[in-house]
Amino acid sequence: xxxxxxHPSTLSVQEGDSAVIKCTYSDSASNYFPWYKQELGKxxxxxxxxxxxxxxxxxxxxxxxxxxxxxxxxxxxxxxQPEDSAVYFCAAPKGGSEKLVFGKGTKLTVNx
Amino acid sequence: xxxxxxxxxxxxxxxxxxxRLRCSPMKGHSHVYWYRQLPExxxxxxxxxxxxxxxxxxxxxxxxxxxxFPKEGPSILRIQQVVRGDSAAYFCxxxxxxxxxxxxxxxxTRLTVx
Numbered sequence: 602x603x604x605x606x607x608h609p610s611t612l613s614v615q616e617g618d619s620a621v622i623k624c625t626y627s628d629s630a631s632n633y634f635p636w637y638k639q640e641l642g643k644x645x646x647x648x649x650x651x652x653x654x655x656x657x658x659x660x661x662x663x664x665x666x667x668x669x670x671x672x673x674x675x676x677x678x679x680x681x682q683p684e685d686s687a688v689y690f691c692a693a694p695k696g697g698s699e700k701l702v703f704g705k706g707t708k709l710t711v712n713x
Numbered sequence: 714x715x716x717x718x719x720x721x722x723x724x725x726x727x728x729x730x731x732x733r734l735r736c737s738p739m740k741g742h743s744h745v746y747w748y749r750q751l752p753e754x755x756x757x758x759x760x761x762x763x764x765x766x767x768x769x770x771x772x773x774x775x776x777x778x779x780x781x782f783p784k785e786g787p788s789i790l791r792i793q794q795v796v797r798g799d800s801a802a803y804f805c806x807x808x809x810x811x812x813x814x815x816x817x818x819x820x821x822t823r824l825t826v827x
Contacts, residue, residue, distance in 0.1 A: 635815065644804065644818040645756065690756060699744060699808065700769050701816055705755040 607704025622707045624691035625673040631693040634674045639688045681711045719819035726795045734790040734822045738807030745788040750802045795826045
């Protein structure tokens with residue numbers, strides 16, 4: 602079945618720096634890769650997603666890149682702000698199904 | 714659109730009691746997923762349901778846990794004879810179905826077993 606590995610588990614940056622979180626997946630049939638942000642005590646919320654027909658997608662300070670050959674995708678946050686502090690989860694569907702398998706999460710701390 | 718609604722938000726049960734967690738999907742969504750999240754940990758898949766059908770329950774413990782999504786009404790995650798280890802946040806997500814569609818999460822139910 603699908604296995605999603607996420608690194609690092611914790612990440613601390615200074616305000617204004619960039620942050621990069623990486624995920625690898627095992628099922629080559631996966632073709633949809635969402636990223637969720639979960640603030641303390643709140644629900645996970647989708648912040649960006651990418652489908653396998655593109656290699657990169659940007660939305661203001663957030664971008665996601667996908668390398669299907671290597672089976673990895675990354676979240677890039679530029680000009681980080683304290684409100685970016687949260688836990689970020691990547692996910693990938695089990696190939697041929699709609700079941701999302703999540704990475705273990707990355708706790709991002711942006712220091713003012 | 715009210716979004717995915719879960720209730721109760723907080724639930725306290727004594728060991729041995731039953732816990733019932735409810736999830737109403739977003740309007741127009743026919744697919745429901747349940748995830749469990751332990752403190753400081755990730756989201757663990759439990760079960761995936763469509764109306765009146767369990768599609769994938771590979772993440773459900775073999776005993777004491779069950780889920781349903783009836784034709785009418787919310788999806789229910791039921792935990793019988795709860796134990797302390799069941800204490801966690803249980804999140805429900807819904808989607809309209811089909812491949813590559815976004816899943817929207819509810820606020821979660823925080824279950825505490827005392």
